[in-house]
Amino acid sequence: MAMGTNGALGVKCAQPDRTVIATVGDGCYLMSGFELTTAVQHNIAVIWVIFNDGEYKLIKLSQLSIYKETALVSFDNPDYVAFAHACGATVMRSTRSTTSRRRSRGASVGRPT
Ligand SMILES: Cc1ncc(C[n+]2csc(CCOP(=O)(O)OP(=O)(O)O)c2C)c(N)n1
Ligand SMILES: [Mg+2]
Numbered sequence: 001m002a003m004g005t006n007g008a009l010g011v012k013c014a015q016p017d018r019t020v021i022a023t024v025g026d027g028c029y030l031m032s033g034f035e036l037t038t039a040v041q042h043n044i045a046v047i048w049v050i051f052n053d054g055e056y057k058l059i060k061l062s063q064l065s066i067y068k069e070t071a072l073v074s075f076d077n078p079d080y081v082a083f084a085h086a087c088g089a090t091v092m093r094s095t096r097s098t099t100s101r102r103r104s105r106g107a108s109v110g111r112p113t
Helices: 003-014 025-039 057-067 080-087 099-109
Strands: 021-026 045-049
Touching: 003 021, 021 025, 025 045, 025 057, 025 080, 025 099
Parallel strands: 021 045
Antiparallel strands: none
């Protein structure tokens, strides 16, 4: 969990001519998303797509399947748009219907997004 969030930086450094998109859950992003500051400092143009559902969904589904109830799987997210702005990254807010369009726009930005 979370290794893809910051591992994407290494992938982009190894393959600078390729588009690198890390699709991450919000729980995963919270564990290591501060690496965005490194990406901005060295202009490592990774695109992160954060799936913001305010919970550890996989764990919730496991709990439901085993115990028929859930606990400690919800959390409040920070404002990721404000966070990205504060780090100096490019940012786009997406909904279910705009995600793939935004991702292609992100691919053309050439900056941490
Ligand atoms: C370091 C680490 N801690 C905990 C886990 C257990 N784990 C697997 S998935 C998950 C929740 C992931 O939540 P999120 O990233 O929000 O994705 P979602 O399931 O909501 O799509 C957790 C805690 C793990 N795999 N690795
Ligand atoms: Mg989640």
